[in-house]
Amino acid sequence: MRGRAPPSAALNDDDRGDEQMNILSRLKVMGAASWRKPGAPGPFQGQPFRGRRGNDMDPVPIKRLAALPLAFTLVLGGASLAAVPAAHAADVAMISVTLDDGWASQYTNALPILNKYGVPATMYIHSGAINAEGNMSQAQIQAFADRGDEIASHTVSHADLTTLTPAQLDTELAQSKAALQQLFGPNAAVDFASPLGAYNPTTTAAVQKYYESQRNTDGGFNTQSTMDRYNILVQNVVETTTALQVQQWITEAKSTNTWLVLVYHEVGAKLGGDVYNTDTAVFDAHMAAVKNSGLPMVTVRQALSGSTPPPPTDPNPAGATAAINAVAAANPGLGAPAGDIVCGLISGGCYRNYAGGAVIWSPATGAHYSVQPIRQAWARTDYERGLLGYPTTDHIGGLVRGGLYQSYQGGAIIWSPASGAHYSVGAIRQVWAGTGYERGGLGYPTTDEIGGLVRGGVYQMYEGGAIIWSPASGAHYSFGAIRQVWAGTGYERGGLGYPTTNEIGGLVRGGVYQMYQGGAIIWSPASGAHYSFGAIRQAWAATDYERGRLGYPTSGEYVSGAGVAQNYEGGRINWTASGGAVVTYK
Numbered sequence: 102m103r104g105r106a107p108p109s110a111a112l113n114d115d116d117r118g119d120e121q122m123n124i125l126s127r128l129k130v131m132g133a134a135s136w137r138k139p140g141a142p143g144p145f146q147g148q149p150f151r152g153r154r155g156n157d158m159d160p161v162p163i164k165r166l167a168a169l170p171l172a173f174t175l176v177l178g179g180a181s182l183a184a185v186p187a188a189h190a191a192d193v194a195m196i197s198v199t200l201d202d203g204w205a206s207q208y209t210n211a212l213p214i215l216n217k218y219g220v221p222a223t224m225y226i227h228s229g230a231i232n233a234e235g236n237m238s239q240a241q242i243q244a245f246a247d248r249g250d251e252i253a254s255h256t257v258s259h260a261d262l263t264t265l266t267p268a269q270l271d272t273e274l275a276q277s278k279a280a281l282q283q284l285f286g287p288n289a290a291v292d293f294a295s296p297l298g299a300y301n302p303t304t305t306a307a308v309q310k311y312y313e314s315q316r317n318t319d320g321g322f323n324t325q326s327t328m329d330r331y332n333i334l335v336q337n338v339v340e341t342t343t344a345l346q347v348q349q350w351i352t353e354a355k356s357t358n359t360w361l362v363l364v365y366h367e368v369g370a371k372l373g374g375d376v377y378n379t380d381t382a383v384f385d386a387h388m389a390a391v392k393n394s395g396l397p398m399v400t401v402r403q404a405l406s407g408s409t410p411p412p413p414t415d416p417n418p419a420g421a422t423a424a425i426n427a428v429a430a431a432n433p434g435l436g437a438p439a440g441d442i443v444c445g446l447i448s449g450g451c452y453r454n455y456a457g458g459a460v461i462w463s464p465a466t467g468a469h470y471s472v473q474p475i476r477q478a479w480a481r482t483d484y485e486r487g488l489l490g491y492p493t494t495d496h497i498g499g500l501v502r503g504g505l506y507q508s509y510q511g512g513a514i515i516w517s518p519a520s521g522a523h524y525s526v527g528a529i530r531q532v533w534a535g536t537g538y539e540r541g542g543l544g545y546p547t548t549d550e551i552g553g554l555v556r557g558g559v560y561q562m563y564e565g566g567a568i569i570w571s572p573a574s575g576a577h578y579s580f581g582a583i584r585q586v587w588a589g590t591g592y593e594r595g596g597l598g599y600p601t602t603n604e605i606g607g608l609v610r611g612g613v614y615q616m617y618q619g620g621a622i623i624w625s626p627a628s629g630a631h632y633s634f635g636a637i638r639q640a641w642a643a644t645d646y647e648r649g650r651l652g653y654p655t656s657g658e659y660v661s662g663a664g665v666a667q668n669y670e671g672g673r674i675n676w677t678a679s680g681g682a683v684v685t686y687k
């Protein structure tokens with residue numbers, strides 16, 4: 102007690118029993134309570150009070166207690182009682198991994214993985230099976246003890262305690278404690294787990310004589326300040342328990358500041374049946390999630406004694422580890438981790454490689470996976486260091502013709518079975534968007550952007566054409582019959598140069614045109630597509646283009662006499678150096 106002398110009350114021995122239980126039930130209402138025998142070291146070394154499960158005893162008002170502060174020590178005849186108020190500020194999230202029944206596979210398959218991730222274990226051993234076939238030998242159990250794991254009791258014969266006579270019950274509890282302590286020292290057999298999760302008030306009272314705690318198999322999370330040490334709640338792991346499920350339990354423990362106790366049986370073996378085993382690779386994924394949770398990993402003894410080690414310091418930026426682990430847990434197709442989380446990427450990012458790809462996190466984008474077939478296109482742009490930056494989504498499917506895409510800070514990568522994976526960014530992406538993306542006439546991109554054109558130009562090919570950008574002209578698409586004419590003039594290298602508009606419709610008789618640096622290409626259903634530039638174009642303009650008597654061009658320019666000519670629906674334009682352009686109507 103701090104600051105003031107503890108109130109105390111002396112009761113006759115006759116008062117212990119019912120009166121003590123009444124007091125304890127009152128304390129249960131007021132907060133967590135435990136009591137200790139006189140002379141026991143520390144304030145809470147004794148067995149904690151536990152109420153009846155699901156129906157705490159009706160609190161009997163005791164006037165003496167009603168006046169007490171929430172924290173006090175009470176002397177009860179030959180015993181001393183202490184209580185503390187519910188100290189929620191002290192409740193912390195933590196994880197214990199417990200393995201039951203001393204299966205040999207725990208040594209063969211689980212121990213290497215526990216070592217790999219530095220996860221401590223609590224081993225509930227029934228002493229009668231040590232060295233038995235299919236069970237661990239004394240030396241194998243000692244290997245766990247040597248790494249600081251807790252060796253706890255699980256009776257002698259793994260009997261259902263609720264079926265035993267009082268003498269049999271006492272034997273199972275007393276002899277297993279004695280045997281385990283003889284083999285593994287005085288730190289063994291301090292805590293207990295009931296075989297088959299079977300217990301009742303009689304068996305629990307007997308357990309309290311020998312052990313500091315009882316772990317059953319009732320499901321739940323433990324709040325340290327209010328929990329029942331004689332019914333430690335657990336999450337039972339069975340054959341079908343996924344890493345995602347474990348991750349969800351971890352998330353629950355974190356969000357509620359509770360103690361998560363995982364119960365395993367066999368690992369990579371089925372000697373005991375089909376349900377209570379965990380595939381070795383799955384156990385690896387579970388332990389990876391436990392380690393990567395960042396929560397303290399403790400034995401049951403450490404949790405109950407309050408000697409919780411500080412949480413392992415996560416060298417990664419806040420949230421990075423948890424976010425990456427969550428994506429990995431939600432996407433089992435990523436497979437096993439291939440290396441640790443690596444941080445220090447640009448903009449403070451981190452990543453972790455997996456057998457099937459990677460998960461990439463940054464403070465601005467969160468965590469998203471990167472897998473094939475899109476990952477290869479991201480790699481070509483130099484990952485997060487390139488023009489795309491970090492992914493801002495996972496893959497998003499459902500596009501036409503079986504396509505999918507992934508968005509990035511700088512654009513997107515789009516994949517379809519027919520076109521492969523290619524990025525889409527910037528001004529060229531805007532033009533593609535204007536055509537309806539992959540749903541429009543251009544369809545999917547079939548290349549990344551390709552540079553090296555004259556005057557600093559860049560283009561990107563699509564299933565239905567191309568988009569061409571240059572500093573002077575901006576980005577515009579090119580496809581169909583008009584593109585064919587442009588190709589015939591030598592693309593941007595020819596007299597037309599770069600397109601300066603997309604196609605513009607609405608001309609008379611269904612016509613369409615596209616402007617270029619050096620002129621235009623005009624198409625109509627009746628005339629097809631033809632270019633128009635230079636002096637002959639000026640003369641055509643003077644006749645009001647396709648709206649005039651000449652109508653649409655029906656040819657390109659061709660040599661005629663000493664000059665060149667171009668045909669139109671309504672006539673011809675001849676040009677010579679000496680005479681200039683002359684219009685002749687049909």
Ligand SMILES: [Zn+2]
Pocket residue numbers: 201202255259295296297
């Ligand atoms: Zn068991």
